[in-house]
Amino acid sequence: MKDAHDDRSFEHDVYDVVRAIPSGRVTSYGAIAKVLGATRASRRVGWVLNKSFGKQPAVPAHRVVNRLGMLTGAIHFPADRPMAEQLVAEGVVIENDTVVDFEAVFWDPMTEL
DNA sequence: CATCTGACCTAGT
DNA sequence: AACTAGGCCAGAT
Numbered sequence: 052m053k054d055a056h057d058d059r060s061f062e063h064d065v066y067d068v069v070r071a072i073p074s075g076r077v078t079s080y081g082a083i084a085k086v087l088g089a090t091r092a093s094r095r096v097g098w099v100l101n102k103s104f105g106k107q108p109a110v111p112a113h114r115v116v117n118r119l120g121m122l123t124g125a126i127h128f129p130a131d132r133p134m135a136e137q138l139v140a141e142g143v144v145i146e147n148d149t150v151v152d153f154e155a156v157f158w159d160p161m162t163e164l
Numbered sequence: 165c166a167t168c169t170g171a172c173c174t175a176g177t
Numbered sequence: 178a179a180c181t182a183g184g185c186c187a188g189a190t
Contacts, residue, residue, distance in 0.1 A: 081173050084185090090174070092185050097171035117172065124171035134171095 061087065065099045066106065068160050072114045075142040076158035077150055079118045086160045101127060113137040120153030 068083050080093040089095070096115075103110035113134040117123045125134040125148060135145040144151040 079173090080171070084173075089185075091172090091183085093172040093174090094170065095172095095185055095187085098185095098187065100171060112171085115171075122171090127171060 061089070061092075061095065062099050062102070065096055066103060066110050068164065069100070069103070069110050069112060069115060070108065071160065071164055072111060072158055076156050077114045077116050077120070077138070077143065077153070078158045078160060079116060081118055082159055082161060083115070086164065097124065100124070104129070111137075114141075114158075116150055116153075120150040120157075122148045122150070 064087050065083060068086060069078075072078055080096045081090075083096050084090060084093040087096075100110070100112045100115060103112050112124070113128070113132075115124065122134050122138075122145065128134045135148065138145055138150070143156055150156060
């Protein structure tokens with residue numbers, strides 16, 4: 052077997068949390084990292100989400116923004132499927148690549164999950 | 165092979 | 178309260 056520290060465990064865990072985000076809500080990388088027990092591993096969360104494209108079931112990575120509510124990951128999204136567009140389609144108001152009323156639509160996996 | 169960067173955040177000064 | 182440095186881990190150069 053592999054090491055006790057299974058990298059896929061983290062991946063799967065991230066996907067699990069992200070998929071649990073309700074439509075019309077958003078969360079942050081830090082919140083996910085924290086609920087996973089890796090408070091400072093927020094960067095890793097972003098990298099994991101990078102591989103989430105084309106995953107089945109689909110991972111709503113567009114519902115994950117940074118702590119300030121900015122769509123920092125939008126630059127890495129496919130042009131056919133802009134992050135903001137998907138969020139708007141779910142009822143989230145986006146302005147200048149930033150979530151409007153971020154705290155209102157914020158979904159904390161630690162509290163809600 | 166060594167160094168740096170990157171969907172970020174927390175802790176320390 | 179503002180700023181700096183550190184951490185996390187893998188891909189890219």
